[in-house]
Amino acid sequence: MNLAETTANPVGAGAMTKLNGFAQILRDNGFILGLAETRDALKVVASGGAARPSRLRPALRSLFCSRQSDWQKFDELFDAWWLQRGMKSATRVSGVPQTPPPGLQTETAGRRSSGESDQADHVERGEGSEVSEAGQSRREGASRTELLSKTDFRHLTNPEDLAEAHRLAEHLAKSMRARLTRRMHARRTGQRLDLRRTIHKSIAHGGTPLDLVWRKRKDKPLRLVMLLDASGSMSLYSAVFLRFMHGVLDSFREAEAFIFHTRLIHISPALKERNPQRAVERMSLLAQGTGGGTRIGESLATFNRWHARRCIHSRTCVMIVSDGYDTGAAEDLGAEMQALRRRCRRIAWLNPMIGWQGYAPEAQGMKAALPHVDLFAPAHNLESLKSLEPYLARI
Template sequence: MPDLGAAMRVKLGVFVATLRDNGFVAGLAETRDALVILSGAASTRPSRLRPAWRALFCSRQSDWQKFDEIFDAYWLKRGMKSATLLSGSPQKAPAGLKAVSSGARGLGDIQNADHVRRGEDVETTDTGRSRRDGASRTELLSRTDFRHMTQPEDLAEAHELAQRLAKGMRARITRRMRAARTGERLDLRRTIHKSISHGGTPLELVHRRRKEKPLRLVVLLDASGSMSLYSAVFLRFMHGVLDAFREAEAFVFHTRLIHISPALRERDPQRAVERMSLMAEGTGGGTRIGECLATFNRWHAKRCIHSHTCVMIVSDGYDTGPADNLGTEMQAMRRRCRRIAWLNPMIGWQDYAPEAAGMKAALPFIDLFAPAHNLESLKALEPYLARI
């Protein structure tokens, strides 16, 4: 192996330390293999070195998601997200790794520093805001309770984030597969696990195939006055759900039930909300959850629900009707569907307890009772839906 020089070996050592600081499992063996790759033809340009090192250092999905960002920040001096940690002391930029042909560049020819500090050379967007600031703002909005968003620009950005979140959830959930004896792909993880009992010989092959019956999602949103601070964001989330989930239906309810799926299937979100507002006359008043669920069970359940359906009810549980009616209708719905998830924004409030009579009557028939007061709580639904 050709001698790379002390400066480049130190630089590589600091890069490996940076990976360890960000949760990578990288030791002496990986560092030695990285030196071998660095002394070969892959070092002529970053586009060849990055995938080689990515395959070497990344052993988990989270590693694959972070590696490109750390590599670009360290070796190419490009912007990075604020959540990524960089460590190591500044070193003098070493000479080029090896001679290259005209028009090609080695890593040493790129004018970069060994240590990337926060706040320096960060890429900016068209609006003049840095990508790091944009990521920080997104994280802040994701943790902010919807009722505390008072600025119009914050609400507009939360609406867009909710819609993108819904589309991303659908894309990831539909790509999930289940284990099977025969299938489209080989499940390496389960195959290796089964080979342990045979001394490491993969005698039993495990395959993966798509789920035969896709998940169907039915969303019922409480549009009463007590939910007015949350319903606007949830409408955008529901628009993203119906735009991305082919197997989905949406309803809003207050004193009556309204089917809004045709309106929310509009491609333009603003036009969809305007159409829905014309249909949902009477929003912002009282709520009769039991009567609305009775309407759903009688006129819509047979068409909307099958054995692989998750019914998602978004409500604070305050019902002006008899609590017994709500319990009866929840029991009837539970017999039809696979899961019932009740999202209550008040769970995210301090010292909340489900004391409302309607909420108590519904709890025995709920599979998931979860908060829904910010975008992070919506994002937490994805693992649950993926297991159905």
């Protein structure tokens, strides 16, 4: 069947060629298009108002987009084919060589020469660019978030980028908690039959097991205890980690937070403030001495003596965020790490310097701690923090 014959109004050869090419581009990019959609699109093109791309875009979008993924890709493909914007990108995506189609611009130009005003042309371009700019801003926002996730925190010098990283770090902690909770509920659905109690109850029924007794595993919730190195060598990372810790305490019911430099400070009450900015300000009043030296061994001794019994149970993961540079004796750090290891389920040591090229744990403090560490992982960007979730899910 000739598709041009299915429309009520005649369609020019240029417009029909252009529409067929656009439909093929959409099919190459995963859109599901049939004869009915193409026939309706021809009717739209044949109507008088469809000559403007700004009016044609929403009409074709409603006809051709049947899934969320289609809506996400449509604007970029439309701009490339109809407005000749980003043709190189669209060609790479679709794999179809494209030549500038002779379509609506030619017909529109003919109308202009017949007497349409330049003001109409200005309105037409304005409407089309507005939709394109909105789509571009969405793509730029997603790209910026992805770029920030892979950027080392020490390279975030722009205040806007740093503020966005703070927000993403807090959001990451909350989303981790939500996913870990869903996994925990899924595990609880797998109940096992308590055979001993079932047999005991069946005695009253002559040995017939009419009443089945199920065994439920009583799981303790995962508890996170975070200790953040706030010394001078960690100053480029500590601000982002404070926002991550604020998100952890705001989302995890079982969580405690400490910072240490030359001494250990319990900051959970300060970080439980609902306002993140006020929480950081309140915490700064407690953290006198931040930015100086580090005594990791002495700080862990304080934790083991005064806080460990209250904070740690059988499903506790202690997360130490530090570069491992200790001004105290390495033997003391090793002894305190050994004592801490006997108390908790897991110890994760997050070192931002692991993300640096050519890094090796040569510091004496780091060498003394490593034998007692279950996970030694990088923590230099948001992507490395996100990779902690699978590990926590296995605890």
